[in-house]
Amino acid sequence: MAAYLAPVEKPRGLLLKMVYFFTRRQFGKVMGPITVFSARMPASFLNFYGKVARLDKKLQLPRQTAVLIREQVASINTCLFCMDATRWYAMKESPESLARLDALPAYRTSPLFSDAQRAALDYATELTASKTIDPGTFERLTRHYSEREICDIVWLVASEHLYNMTNVGLGIGSDGLCDLSSQRAAKAPATSR
Numbered sequence: 001m002a003a004y005l006a007p008v009e010k011p012r013g014l015l016l017k018m019v020y021f022f023t024r025r026q027f028g029k030v031m032g033p034i035t036v037f038s039a040r041m042p043a044s045f046l047n048f049y050g051k052v053a054r055l056d057k058k059l060q061l062p063r064q065t066a067v068l069i070r071e072q073v074a075s076i077n078t079c080l081f082c083m084d085a086t087r088w089y090a091m092k093e094s095p096e097s098l099a100r101l102d103a104l105p106a107y108r109t110s111p112l113f114s115d116a117q118r119a120a121l122d123y124a125t126e127l128t129a130s131k132t133i134d135p136g137t138f139e140r141l142t143r144h145y146s147e148r149e150i151c152d153i154v155w156l157v158a159s160e161h162l163y164n165m166t167n168v169g170l171g172i173g174s175d176g177l178c179d180l181s182s183q184r185a186a187k188a189p190a191t192s193r
Helices: 014-027 032-040 043-056 063-077 080-093 095-106 115-130 135-144 147-169 177-187
Strands: none
Touching (some): 014 043, 032 043, 032 147, 063 095, 080 095, 080 177, 115 135, 115 147, 135 147
16 A cells, blocks of 8 residues: 655755665665655654654663564554564564564463563553553553653653554555565675684
């Protein structure tokens, strides 16, 4: 399915031209959210998205848990681009991350998830799906996470929702990042040991 707005192939402004150049260099193409949304918005929106990514590096929550929360929210919101992007990043980090992402639909019973991760995923699921939190869900969350970490979880749900609604609202689907990385790996010259 094509995005509702045609991608902007030739961006205006030096910042956006640089973003196009570096994302094309890193991924082999310019991502849909950049060509459909960011290319039409003032540069300050692109700067904001960059700040969101930098803020994630300041979270006290374990990185693995943060990735699971983002993927859960994206899955509930059916943001195909975000689901694919999370999977791409997980492929870069570790194979065990991929196993957890694959098991995410069964997180409540899968042995791959800790009780703490289950509590965080229950909280993220409720907040995303119903926009309310059962007091029992919050109480379970407080058994595993500090107040700061709970705020980290809220941040992850809220910021992922922003990404998801931007992409879903404009019909931006998966860019096939996982396929791109496997294609590049297949084309890479073999190295001798």
